[in-house]
Amino acid sequence: MNFKKLLPGALVAAGLVTACGGEVQETGAEQGDPRIIESGLTTYYTTALGESVPCVSGSASLLNAAPYPLSGCTLAENFTHEYRTGYTVQFVAGRYLNVPASGLMGAGYINGDQSLYVGAVNGSVLFDSGSTVGFRTGSLATGAAYAGSLAADTCLWWNSTTKVICAGVDYSIQFTASGYVYGCTVLGPC
Secondary structure, X not given: OOHHHOOHHHHHHOOOOOOOOOOEEOHHHHHOOOOEEEEOOEEEEEOOOOOEEEXXXXXXXXXXXXXXXXXXXXXXXXXEEEEEOXXXXXXXXXXXXXXXXXXXXXXXEEOOOEEEEEEOOOEEEEEOOOOEEEEOOOOOOOOOEEEEEEOOOEEEEOOOOOEEEEOOOOOEXXXXXXXXXXXXXXXXXX
């Protein structure tokens, strides 16, 4: 979508800009850059995947290579992202979100308990509300959650022959690229 062709009222009507107070300004337009749009306290950055990330104005880290400079920011509103083909995650407003140069999200705080794909071996597991979850960022086809906190004690494959109960809330967990548990607080065998 070409943001420069939309009037401020059209941005609000299209749901691309929320009424955050203040006048809608296309700050990037002054420099000929349609990828950055500012609305009151929210600045929208377009990622390499074409997603518009709502950042609290002034919170963005701009370290990635051009033409998409955003490497992370504090979210101004909840943000939903497809991190693997057919799988989405919602990140919560007011917390930091990592945005690698690929445009695939690197890590962020999830909004509510969410069932996220961790790999072929263990499939999807329920992550704890508000935990920081990291995502593999190779591609949408292979992307998977690899670190976070489980919503409850969960029985998972540790290796090809052993299942263990990993502790939930307040304990961290990591998964290998194939989906085996790499590290967790083990409560015992399943």
